[in-house]
Amino acid sequence: MLLESLRTAVLEANLELVRRGLVLYTFGNASGVDRERGLVVIKPSGVDYDDLRPEHMVVTDLHGKRVDGTLNPSSDLDTHTLLYRAFPAIGAVVHTHSEFATSFAQSGIPIPPLGTTHADYFYGPVPCTPDLTDEAIQSRYVHNTGQAIVDHFVTNNIDPMAVPAVLVSGHAPFAWGKDPHDAAHNAVVLEAVAKMAYKTLTLTPGHKGVSQALLDRHYFRKHGATATYGQ
Amino acid sequence: MLLESLRTAVLEANLELVRRGLVLYTFGNASGVDRERGLVVIKPSGVDYDDLRPEHMVVTDLHGKRVDGTLNPSSDLDTHTLLYRAFPAIGAVVHTHSEFATSFAQSGIPIPPLGTTHADYFYGPVPCTPDLTDEAIQSRYVHNTGQAIVDHFVTNNIDPMAVPAVLVSGHAPFAWGKDPHDAAHNAVVLEAVAKMAYKTLTLTPGHKGVSQALLDRHYFRKHGATATYGQ
Amino acid sequence: MLLESLRTAVLEANLELVRRGLVLYTFGNASGVDRERGLVVIKPSGVDYDDLRPEHMVVTDLHGKRVDGTLNPSSDLDTHTLLYRAFPAIGAVVHTHSEFATSFAQSGIPIPPLGTTHADYFYGPVPCTPDLTDEAIQSRYVHNTGQAIVDHFVTNNIDPMAVPAVLVSGHAPFAWGKDPHDAAHNAVVLEAVAKMAYKTLTLTPGHKGVSQALLDRHYFRKHGATATYGQ
Amino acid sequence: MLLESLRTAVLEANLELVRRGLVLYTFGNASGVDRERGLVVIKPSGVDYDDLRPEHMVVTDLHGKRVDGTLNPSSDLDTHTLLYRAFPAIGAVVHTHSEFATSFAQSGIPIPPLGTTHADYFYGPVPCTPDLTDEAIQSRYVHNTGQAIVDHFVTNNIDPMAVPAVLVSGHAPFAWGKDPHDAAHNAVVLEAVAKMAYKTLTLTPGHKGVSQALLDRHYFRKHGATATYGQ
Numbered sequence: 053m054l055l056e057s058l059r060t061a062v063l064e065a066n067l068e069l070v071r072r073g074l075v076l077y078t079f080g081n082a083s084g085v086d087r088e089r090g091l092v093v094i095k096p097s098g099v100d101y102d103d104l105r106p107e108h109m110v111v112t113d114l115h116g117k118r119v120d121g122t123l124n125p126s127s128d129l130d131t132h133t134l135l136y137r138a139f140p141a142i143g144a145v146v147h148t149h150s151e152f153a154t155s156f157a158q159s160g161i162p163i164p165p166l167g168t169t170h171a172d173y174f175y176g177p178v179p180c181t182p183d184l185t186d187e188a189i190q191s192r193y194v195h196n197t198g199q200a201i202v203d204h205f206v207t208n209n210i211d212p213m214a215v216p217a218v219l220v221s222g223h224a225p226f227a228w229g230k231d232p233h234d235a236a237h238n239a240v241v242l243e244a245v246a247k248m249a250y251k252t253l254t255l256t257p258g259h260k261g262v263s264q265a266l267l268d269r270h271y272f273r274k275h276g277a278t279a280t281y282g283q
Numbered sequence: 284m285l286l287e288s289l290r291t292a293v294l295e296a297n298l299e300l301v302r303r304g305l306v307l308y309t310f311g312n313a314s315g316v317d318r319e320r321g322l323v324v325i326k327p328s329g330v331d332y333d334d335l336r337p338e339h340m341v342v343t344d345l346h347g348k349r350v351d352g353t354l355n356p357s358s359d360l361d362t363h364t365l366l367y368r369a370f371p372a373i374g375a376v377v378h379t380h381s382e383f384a385t386s387f388a389q390s391g392i393p394i395p396p397l398g399t400t401h402a403d404y405f406y407g408p409v410p411c412t413p414d415l416t417d418e419a420i421q422s423r424y425v426h427n428t429g430q431a432i433v434d435h436f437v438t439n440n441i442d443p444m445a446v447p448a449v450l451v452s453g454h455a456p457f458a459w460g461k462d463p464h465d466a467a468h469n470a471v472v473l474e475a476v477a478k479m480a481y482k483t484l485t486l487t488p489g490h491k492g493v494s495q496a497l498l499d500r501h502y503f504r505k506h507g508a509t510a511t512y513g514q
Numbered sequence: 515m516l517l518e519s520l521r522t523a524v525l526e527a528n529l530e531l532v533r534r535g536l537v538l539y540t541f542g543n544a545s546g547v548d549r550e551r552g553l554v555v556i557k558p559s560g561v562d563y564d565d566l567r568p569e570h571m572v573v574t575d576l577h578g579k580r581v582d583g584t585l586n587p588s589s590d591l592d593t594h595t596l597l598y599r600a601f602p603a604i605g606a607v608v609h610t611h612s613e614f615a616t617s618f619a620q621s622g623i624p625i626p627p628l629g630t631t632h633a634d635y636f637y638g639p640v641p642c643t644p645d646l647t648d649e650a651i652q653s654r655y656v657h658n659t660g661q662a663i664v665d666h667f668v669t670n671n672i673d674p675m676a677v678p679a680v681l682v683s684g685h686a687p688f689a690w691g692k693d694p695h696d697a698a699h700n701a702v703v704l705e706a707v708a709k710m711a712y713k714t715l716t717l718t719p720g721h722k723g724v725s726q727a728l729l730d731r732h733y734f735r736k737h738g739a740t741a742t743y744g745q
Numbered sequence: 746m747l748l749e750s751l752r753t754a755v756l757e758a759n760l761e762l763v764r765r766g767l768v769l770y771t772f773g774n775a776s777g778v779d780r781e782r783g784l785v786v787i788k789p790s791g792v793d794y795d796d797l798r799p800e801h802m803v804v805t806d807l808h809g810k811r812v813d814g815t816l817n818p819s820s821d822l823d824t825h826t827l828l829y830r831a832f833p834a835i836g837a838v839v840h841t842h843s844e845f846a847t848s849f850a851q852s853g854i855p856i857p858p859l860g861t862t863h864a865d866y867f868y869g870p871v872p873c874t875p876d877l878t879d880e881a882i883q884s885r886y887v888h889n890t891g892q893a894i895v896d897h898f899v900t901n902n903i904d905p906m907a908v909p910a911v912l913v914s915g916h917a918p919f920a921w922g923k924d925p926h927d928a929a930h931n932a933v934v935l936e937a938v939a940k941m942a943y944k945t946l947t948l949t950p951g952h953k954g955v956s957q958a959l960l961d962r963h964y965f966r967k968h969g970a971t972a973t974y975g976q
Contacts, residue, residue: 152482154398154400158398158479158483168916169917189497190496193500223398240769240770241769247844248851251845251851253486256854263915283789283816308702328745330745380706382713383713386717389713389721390718414725420725421731454629454630485717538933541862560976561976620942620952621952648956648958651961652958652962655962684861712944715948716948
């Protein structure tokens, strides 16, 4: 079976989203990329999680052309492939409609860095894209969703490996990482961070977030050459 | 046993409501209709879910006259039958007191379409009926609850298959669908949509909802001749 | 064993509170009364729920004098016994620190009847007692807590069987019923009602509650000679 | 194995945090101290809870020098050891990013004593430290976090055994107790208290808390020579 270990990792990332309560019915999808072969492995569309097996995963090229599998890929495929083309360092993408992160996306506001839980994972606000124009919605909508993400990161000079998640306005979050396990982990932490941001902002409206010094300290504790966390 | 497969489907829809946390004790009911025979199958009133079996389901005609079964039907029967008579395309009705949808019903406000989760299922706001008059409450209350729903959809020209749920002011939601599985699924999604709408509206009060273009795109992605979602 | 079936019913009511998530660690207690013998059965103080057996229940007279058992009774005993003496129709009392009902008690505000879930169980607001005076706190505090409940019901002419629960200001709820099963059921419904009231009041501040006609209709649907709910 | 029973107690406290939903992934840590030997037992950094065994616990002296074990200690070790040096009565320290207590810490506000659940455990507000200066963050950050806690308790004359928890501004709570079981218990109760305080303060903004008489009554019911709670 082509890309067997990546299929297994992508399936496992999808199941992690279910276990952590981020996914209702089939409202979510995870994918991974094999950079050497230029192939993407993604969940099929609308299949019950209980029935998912590695062989059900769909394999496409980096432009979404199916090269293996008979099922339809996730309807969000074009967003995933565009992110892979634009962000060469990422190895996996996850999309959920998790309750609190989606509520921020619906509100159209970023999640400010309100504490160290956030700072350990996201080096600055988790941004929210601007609304798509009617034209962008009416033409290549799924592709244009990805383009809005990429444009927002480029325009605002945000490193996608330092802020591995985004809120799509009026829609829901995407998260990514170096591999499917990491991307799913980031999606789970994003939801935890969003939960606490919701409480913080309703308790103390207008809170702008922690200092740059605290952001630096926590982010570099877990990332980069000076990381000290873990074994 | 009369209507055996419909009884099983109605029981299963009732149990799905319990599994998804939409029902406390016996606060909910699901029914289905056999359009050819003009018969409705509905949960009995006030029986523990653990004890429910297909043979406990009550069979009535479209005006609520019991034609099979010895138990009393759900006390909301007259609302169900009125919806079946008024909305010929629906095949099942579900009623719950699920926490967030009921909170909107208690507030007497519709759930605006704040994101794509909503737009995938409900083509516009989930409406809230006006309060019943004292006279309507004091006479045929359960029937009049159904009438308030139907009047609101007719007056506002809402297609019940495009918006398969409603909030009854000061009471709780009803949802429906083409069959019991679909109606329960819509009730579960309604609760998820209400949860996120509550967070969105408390974060950004006055939010009016997404653009018509986004509503169109998402709704028609899952419905109608141009649907692309699923297998 | 004295009062064996009442001990079992009281234990079962205590366990129902745990199963429904109303009790953290040992923060709750249920009791029942045998009116013929004038005896109260109550949970012992501070014992883990996992270890509770019917023989651990403590038996006292209606003034709290222990007549059977070696363990200390719940520290809230004097509130329970006072309620039994003042409200002759009740057969059981339950006390929890359940999250949402306690939050209303901490806020010092009643839970208004915002919908039919409430109206099915509580015929009017769930009242909140006034704060105890420092003198009442410093003297017979537990007794005076019960006295504040009774005074509030008497002064405001509230029938304890029509409104089988109260919020003690700055403390937490008490609920009661005709037997331990019924009292625990009312405590569980109170928490569900409080959850929805919290959402309703934060969505639509100042909401005063449903009409008297709706209160009448729902309450008398389940209570009294004209009840139609259930089998 | 050195300090075997303390290792087991520390592991069990860590697992209690997971069971009670206070910890996501590895976001938490518990430690205990052997005062006679001057040794601290603490969870290793970034190890999955499923894999934790007593022998994985790390043993250090009171200045954080590892004296047994090969794994890295929790990255928060320097806060724990400073608390042990400054607060001689405490026997264990727990740190979590539990949702509601962390939200108060992110808001930078104390949790006022809004009811008797709080008063049974915390004799006054659960305080929140001032923000660390950039210099404190950029130098010995973890040590300085502990110093901010100790300074706040000393400056405000708070007895750490009467208020066995603190919120670190922009970060999360620490709790402590006479042993690991007690510290974990206090962290669990802190989260329950924070949950209810969040609801109370959003229902009734500006609520200042219960009277000193009620604080006294509840706190001394469970603590000190006149305690009457339990067996």
